[in-house]
Amino acid sequence: MTLQLWIWLMIGLTFSLYIGIAFWSKAGSTKDFYVAGAGVSPIANGMATAADWMSAASFISMAGLISFMGYDGSVFLMGWTGGYVLLALLLAPYLRKFGKFTVPDFIGDRYYSNTARLVAVLCALIISFTYVAGQMRGVGLVFSRYLEVDINTGVVIGMAIVLFYAVLGGMKGITYTQVAQYCVLIFAFMVPAIFISIQMTGNPIPQLGFGSQGADGIYLLDKLDGLSMELGFHEYTSGSKSMLDVFFITAALMVGTAGLPHVIVRFFTVKKVSDARKSAGWALLFIAILYTTAPAIAVFARTNLIETVSEKKYDELPGWFDNWEKTGLLTFDDKNKDGIVQYVADPQINELTIDRDIMVMANPEIAELPNWVIALLAAGALAAALSTAAGLLLVISSSISHDLIKKIIKPDVSEKGELIAARISAFFAVIMAGYFGINPPGFVAAVVALAFGLAAASFFPAIVMGIFYKRMNKEGAVAGMSTGLLLMLFYMTKFKFGWFGGGTSEDWWFGISPEGFGTFAMLTNFIVSLIVCHITSDPPKEIQDLVEKIRIPSTE
Amino acid sequence: MNKKLAQQYWKENLKYLVILLSIWFTVSFGFGILLIDELNQIKIAGFKLGFWFAQQGSIYVFVLLIFVYISLMNRLDKKYNIK
Numbered sequence: 001m002t003l004q005l006w007i008w009l010m011i012g013l014t015f016s017l018y019i020g021i022a023f024w025s026k027a028g029s030t031k032d033f034y035v036a037g038a039g040v041s042p043i044a045n046g047m048a049t050a051a052d053w054m055s056a057a058s059f060i061s062m063a064g065l066i067s068f069m070g071y072d073g074s075v076f077l078m079g080w081t082g083g084y085v086l087l088a089l090l091l092a093p094y095l096r097k098f099g100k101f102t103v104p105d106f107i108g109d110r111y112y113s114n115t116a117r118l119v120a121v122l123c124a125l126i127i128s129f130t131y132v133a134g135q136m137r138g139v140g141l142v143f144s145r146y147l148e149v150d151i152n153t154g155v156v157i158g159m160a161i162v163l164f165y166a167v168l169g170g171m172k173g174i175t176y177t178q179v180a181q182y183c184v185l186i187f188a189f190m191v192p193a194i195f196i197s198i199q200m201t202g203n204p205i206p207q208l209g210f211g212s213q214g215a216d217g218i219y220l221l222d223k224l225d226g227l228s229m230e231l232g233f234h235e236y237t238s239g240s241k242s243m244l245d246v247f248f249i250t251a252a253l254m255v256g257t258a259g260l261p262h263v264i265v266r267f268f269t270v271k272k273v274s275d276a277r278k279s280a281g282w283a284l285l286f287i288a289i290l291y292t293t294a295p296a297i298a299v300f301a302r303t304n305l306i307e308t309v310s311e312k313k314y315d316e317l318p319g320w321f322d323n324w325e326k327t328g329l330l331t332f333d334d335k336n337k338d339g340i341v342q343y344v345a346d347p348q349i350n351e352l353t354i355d356r357d358i359m360v361m362a363n364p365e366i367a368e369l370p371n372w373v374i375a376l377l378a379a380g381a382l383a384a385a386l387s388t389a390a391g392l393l394l395v396i397s398s399s400i401s402h403d404l405i406k407k408i409i410k411p412d413v414s415e416k417g418e419l420i421a422a423r424i425s426a427f428f429a430v431i432m433a434g435y436f437g438i439n440p441p442g443f444v445a446a447v448v449a450l451a452f453g454l455a456a457a458s459f460f461p462a463i464v465m466g467i468f469y470k471r472m473n474k475e476g477a478v479a480g481m482s483t484g485l486l487l488m489l490f491y492m493t494k495f496k497f498g499w500f501g502g503g504t505s506e507d508w509w510f511g512i513s514p515e516g517f518g519t520f521a522m523l524t525n526f527i528v529s530l531i532v533c534h535i536t537s538d539p540p541k542e543i544q545d546l547v548e549k550i551r552i553p554s555t556e
Numbered sequence: 557m558n559k560k561l562a563q564q565y566w567k568e569n570l571k572y573l574v575i576l577l578s579i580w581f582t583v584s585f586g587f588g589i590l591l592i593d594e595l596n597q598i599k600i601a602g603f604k605l606g607f608w609f610a611q612q613g614s615i616y617v618f619v620l621l622i623f624v625y626i627s628l629m630n631r632l633d634k635k636y637n638i639k
Contacts, residue, residue, distance in 0.1 A: 066611075071592075074610035078584045081615045085580045088622045089573055093629075207612060211602035219602030237596070237607045247589050254584075277629060281622040288615050295611040551566050554557055554638040 006375035007146050014184050014379045015161060018386075021180060022165030022173045030419050033170030034101040034398050035268040040175055042275045046282025048178035049266045051185065051387035053080075053257075053287060055131075056138025058294075059185060059384035064359030067298035070228070072239035075246055079253025079452075081284060081291050086258040088280030092267040094467045096276035097550045101268060102395075103261045103459060104403040107481075110466040111474040112543055114408055119481050121403045123458040124261045127451045128392045128399075129432070131262075135389040136437025139382060145327055145361065146378040152438045158386060159434040166390050166397075167426045174390045175269060181383035186289060188380020192364045192373050193293050196300045199367055206296035214303075224303050231310065232345030236302070241513075248516030256452025256518055259460035262391040265398075273553035301359045304366050309352065310343045317341070320365035329355035330362075393433065397426035450492050453518025457484035461525040470547045476533030484525030491517045557636065565636045572628050576621050584614040 001009075027033040040048070058080070066073030098106055103124060108117025136155050143154025165173045190206075197209035201220060213219050224236045234240045241249075257263065266283075267276045309317060314332060324330040331353045332341060343352040361381070364374045401422035406413055413421070458481045465472040465480075493499040495507075495514045505513070512520055538544075557565075587595055588610035595606035603612075633639075 071607055071610065074588060074607075077611050078588055078614050081618050082580065082584050085577070085618050085621055089576060089625055211600075211608070213602065221602045221604075221607075237604055243589060243592075247585060250584065250589065274626075274630060274633065277622075277626050281619070281626050284622055285619050288619050292612055292615050548559075548562060551569075552557060552562050552638065553633060554636075 001371065003371040003374060004148075006371045007378050010372075010375040010379040011147075011382065014180075014383060017180055018161065018165060018177045021176045022169045025169050025172045025176045027168070027170035027172045027419075030101075030402075030415055030422065032172045033419055033422050034394075034402060035265070036170075036172040036175045038099075038269060039271055040269045040279075042270060042278035043282050044175070044179050045266060045270050045275075045279035046286055047182040048175045048269075049263065049279065049283035050286035051178040051182035051383070052266060052391035053263055053283070053388070054185065054290060054384055055388035056135055056142075056381060056385035058290065059189065059381050060138065060142075060360055061357050063294040063297040063301065064356035066295055067302040067359050068356055070234065070236040070239060072241045072246065073295070073298065074239075075241075075249040075253060077291055077295060079250045080257055081288060082250070083254040083257025084280060084284040084287070086254060087263070087267075088277060088284070090464055090467070091258060091264065092276045092280050093273045093553065094550045095264060095463070096267050096270065097273050097553055099268070101265075101402055102398050103264050103463070104399060105407070106466065107459075107462055107477070108403070108407060110543065110546065111462075111472075111477045112540065113474040113478065116462075116474055116478050116481070117403060117407060119478060119485075120459070120462075121399050123454065123481070123485060124395055124399045124403075127260065127455050128262060128395045129436075130451050132389055132392040132396070132429075132433045133436035135385045135392070136433050138385040139389070140437055141357075142378055142381045142385070146375075155434055155437040158382075158389070159430055159437075162386055162390050162393065163427065163430045166393050166430065167423050170422065170426075171265075171269060171394055174387075174394055177390065178387045181387040182286060184383040185380040185387075186286070188376045188383070189290055190293060191376060192367070192369055193297050193300075195369050195373065196304075196363065196367045197296065200300055200303070206300075207292050210296040210299040220299060220303060224299055224306075227303065227306050227310075231306070231343065236299075242511055244511055245513050245516050248512050248519045252456050252516050252518030252522070253452050255456040255460045255522055256454075259455035259458070259463070260452070261399075261455075261459070262388075262395045264463075265395060266391075297360065297363065301363050301366070304363075305354070305359075306343065308366060309341045312341055314339050314341055318366075318368075320362055323365070324358055324362055327358075329358045389433065393426055393429045396429040397422050400425040400429075450488075450496070450514060450518075453488050453492065453515065453521065454485065456518035457488040457521035457525055461522055461529060465526070465529060467547065467550065470544050471533060471538055472529065473533050473536055473539040475536040476529040476531075479532040480525040480529030483528045484521045487524055488518060488521040491521070557638070561636060565632065565638075568632055569629070572625065572632075576625055580618065580621055583609060583617045588614050 031037050062076055104117050104120035107120035139158035140151040140155040143149050144151040165177050193206045194204055197206040198204050201209040201212040203209040203212050210220055228236045270276050270279055333351050335351050341352055342349055344350050405421050406418050462477045462481050492514050495503055592606035596604040598605040
């Protein structure tokens with residue numbers, strides 16, 4: 001069978017599966033729509049959380065990024081997994097006990113204030129929109145590379161599918177499709193990794209494989225360190241970022257992960273507090289399978305790439321090189337006209353430009369794996385992008401129908417009316433996400449990474465203090481959230497878009513990059529909240545009672 | 557549950573949190589970042605130890621920590637008769 005046929009088959013099969021699930025799990029009430037009726041089992045919720053969490057970026061881009069960053073890539077690995085420890089220990093059980101539908105619900109009730117609720121809705125919308133645009137773009141990219149359709153057609157197909165199951169099934173439909181999508185994406189990620197690990201090291205477990213010896217008896221990591229230095233890059237196993245910056249970026253990603261609204265709401269969907277704890281554990285286990293494999297893929301792919309192309313005759317390069325050259329993601333410019341590929345760190349001499357995203361996608365071709373593996377990878381990438389997009393769309397729609405309409409604008413809206421509003425806002429959210437997917441604002445890539453900084457700077461301190469510090473009041477929380485959010489926005493626009501006079505890395509405060517600044521903004525949030533709360537009055541008695549109640553899992 | 561028991565329950569929970577989060581900090585920020593150069597002197601198979609903690613070890617410990625927390629809390633819930 002040809003590759004094209006395999007790809008249509010794999011994508012057709014998986015998409016019919018998702019649509020079938022959507023029909024089977026139609027939402028009947030707002031509780032179904034927002035939190036899947038709060039009846040999801042911990043393992044299923046763990047899988048759904050994992051799929052929700054692992055986006056097109058985790059699936060397609062992360063291993064590629066690491067393969068170029070080496071040790072510095074650890075910030076993603078530790079940052080995007082360590083946050084789950086914070087979630088499981090500091091947030092999930094208590095938010096489940098609180099037992100409403102959204103994050104702004106908690107902020108608004110705990111801080112007895114619609115101002116706080118509004119600030120939270122605003123944060124949730126900014127974070128989710130920046131994030132979802134990137135996902136739709138990812139869907140378009142996969143379609144255009146593998147089905148040879150136009151990138152925009154790809155985005156529209158993706159939109160139609162998400163629209164169908166998000167609007168019809170709400171959280172219930174999304175949850176069960178995400179379970180299926182997790183299975184597809186993890187299988188698709190692992191199969192090529194295992195194949196390549198066996199090929200290069202003889203060890204079928206990639207996590208061990210990249211610490212083993214290759215056929216020539218040299219440890220793979222030593223070989224890659226050597227190759228990297230030879231070509232003028234930094235040593236693979238040590239980094240080029242400062243230790244302080246690595247520390248701050250890791251912390252911002254961890255705390256940001258724990259503060260992302262589409263991840264937090266997943267813990268509202270289980271039956272009880274102990275299930276919320278359990279599903280956080282399962283979620284991280286399912287995520288860890290991919291996250292511990294990614295650094296292995298990074299090493300395999302990079303070694304393979306260097307060995308295949310470096311100092312080789314251009315005319316004799318394998319077919320995949322041609323295929324990816326056509327997409328423009330791989331370019332060769334024969335500067336010294338010798339017909340041989342010079343791939344080195346020095347931009348004056350280097351002749352090969354590689355887009356990081358192709359490292360995962362081209363990997364099976366580089367390793368000459370069979371066509372069905374490549375098709376599987378395409379289906380997996382789509383599963384990763386669609387599942388995350390759906391989770392984010394639900395946060396957007398519930399922020400509008402529940403937090404804005406039901407809680408602030410029109411509290412007497414009927415259950416039926418609210419459900420209709422939820423579906424309509426989901427519909428418009430998909431259209432808007434699609435629009436941004438087709439016309440991506442230039443800043444999407446920059447902003448997606450910074451969504452974590454925003455979540456860290458705004459939500460995380462407000463929620464943690466709401467649970468662990470009974471005396472925290474609305475003045476403190478609102479002041480802290482606003483300061484954190486504004487400070488982060490200021491720093492990000494200053495150094496990413498050149499506003500407020502701009503600046504280069506020389507001007508970074510204490511040498512902290514915008515990606516790591518979320519940690520600084522979060523600390524500021526904590527400090528401002530504490531100071532303001534100490535010079536204003538205690539929260540009312542019933543709020544202090546509420547805090548005591550959410551600390552204990554019992555139902556009485 | 558009466559107030560005194562509830563406070564006791566909360567204190568025990570906090571104690572677990574402090575212990576588990578210290579481990580969380582040590583394996584990631586400690587071994588993976590701050591002490592990386594010292595640990596990289598040690599090599600196990602093809603892995604420098606600091607590099608291994610940053611890209612593998614810390615993640616395994618994270619998973620373990622959550623499951624330890626689950627079992628500690630289930631036991632605590634039982635002790636305080638919480639269903």
